[in-house]
Amino acid sequence: MYTIGEISKMFNLPISTLRYYDKQGLFPFIKRKSGIREFGDQEIETIKVIECLKKSGLEIKRIKIFMKWCMEGKSTYLKRKELFVEQKARVEEEIKRMNQVLSVLRYKCWYYQKACELGDEKKLKKMDLSELPDDIRKDYLSSGLNSLVKNTK
Amino acid sequence: MYTIGEISKMFNLPISTLRYYDKQGLFPFIKRKSGIREFGDQEIETIKVIECLKKSGLEIKRIKIFMKWCMEGKSTYLKRKELFVEQKARVEEEIKRMNQVLSVLRYKCWYYQKACELGDEKKLKKMDLSELPDDIRKDYLSSGLNSLVKNTK
DNA sequence: ATATAGCCTAAACCTAACTTTAGGTCAAGT
DNA sequence: ACTTGACCTAAAGTTAGGTTTAGGCTATAT
Numbered sequence: 001m002y003t004i005g006e007i008s009k010m011f012n013l014p015i016s017t018l019r020y021y022d023k024q025g026l027f028p029f030i031k032r033k034s035g036i037r038e039f040g041d042q043e044i045e046t047i048k049v050i051e052c053l054k055k056s057g058l059e060i061k062r063i064k065i066f067m068k069w070c071m072e073g074k075s076t077y078l079k080r081k082e083l084f085v086e087q088k089a090r091v092e093e094e095i096k097r098m099n100q101v102l103s104v105l106r107y108k109c110w111y112y113q114k115a116c117e118l119g120d121e122k123k124l125k126k127m128d129l130s131e132l133p134d135d136i137r138k139d140y141l142s143s144g145l146n147s148l149v150k151n152t153k
Numbered sequence: 154m155y156t157i158g159e160i161s162k163m164f165n166l167p168i169s170t171l172r173y174y175d176k177q178g179l180f181p182f183i184k185r186k187s188g189i190r191e192f193g194d195q196e197i198e199t200i201k202v203i204e205c206l207k208k209s210g211l212e213i214k215r216i217k218i219f220m221k222w223c224m225e226g227k228s229t230y231l232k233r234k235e236l237f238v239e240q241k242a243r244v245e246e247e248i249k250r251m252n253q254v255l256s257v258l259r260y261k262c263w264y265y266q267k268a269c270e271l272g273d274e275k276k277l278k279k280m281d282l283s284e285l286p287d288d289i290r291k292d293y294l295s296s297g298l299n300s301l302v303k304n305t306k
Numbered sequence: 307a308t309a310t311a312g313c314c315t316a317a318a319c320c321t322a323a324c325t326t327t328a329g330g331t332c333a334a335g336t
Numbered sequence: 337a338c339t340t341g342a343c344c345t346a347a348a349g350t351t352a353g354g355t356t357t358a359g360g361c362t363a364t365a366t
Contacts, residue, residue, distance in 0.1 A: 004342090015343090017323085020325085034332090035331080035344060037343085052257040055254045074268075078269055080265050080268075081265030081269060084258055084261040084262045088258040091251055094251060095252065095255070098208075098244055098248050099248065101208045101209050101244055102244050105237055106241065108205075112233050115230040115234070116231055121230070156312080157314095158311095158313080167354085167355080169354075188314060188315095189314075213353070214352095
């Protein structure tokens, strides 16, 4: 059993955050000894799940719902699975998006690197696609920077 | 030249958001005709950069600083490059983190899938690492779920 | 002529996820 | 005896990034 201060150090989360989570109902099983919270394996496991779901973009409110399902036992396995499947899809999408952003950033890094070297971006601005280095052209093309964002056909 | 309404549709951004960006100083070059904003190629390019920097996790305040640099001309090429390099590193980190989260989620999907099949998670809970399918074991091991999060050695 | 649509502003409002503040309990060390 | 440190609560405050509201102007279609 751990105190809130120990858990705070263990997970590098402020004490106030842990209390906030508790207040939001994220530790439905937590015990207290004369008012003081006792974090056990259960709660440590819960914090790991919270961290994961938070990073996957789930709001506290919905994490609370998940915790409620955990309290309801076997009957909610399917719901819980579906939540994880949903979040998995979400994170996969997010990673795709991030890779696109990365293409833009790589292109921009190259662009300003060149601008520094040349001392002027004028030549750079009127550069044709075919003049770009192969990898940078690839980034540029997959970045969406060339096309109009919404192809309002 | 485009009106704010046209740009809103083009980028699928609320008009209020575009006005908010303008108010924050994100369109330093924008012209007006009898009070009405005229978005040109300059601004379209700017919106693409804003979107990219926002998705990379940069705050509006710092995007504004970047726009100021753009107005200052050649002397700020290096600063601008450094910003993009920094954001690139940030996004690369974020993608790593997301892949870890994905490992946890894949493990959890498998776990609850099994729980659904077995109707009970008790056997699942006391399962040894060696009993997991190879890919799931890999996810489990790279998820950090097994170790204490802060190895406070 | 009048209604509708699209533009404008300033200022108030909103939401999530915390954090801070103010005030209080309790056990251990000096 | 008293100070320190770790715990507690309720409630107010904070921040970013918008959104909504209220009121007003102007051009075109009916």
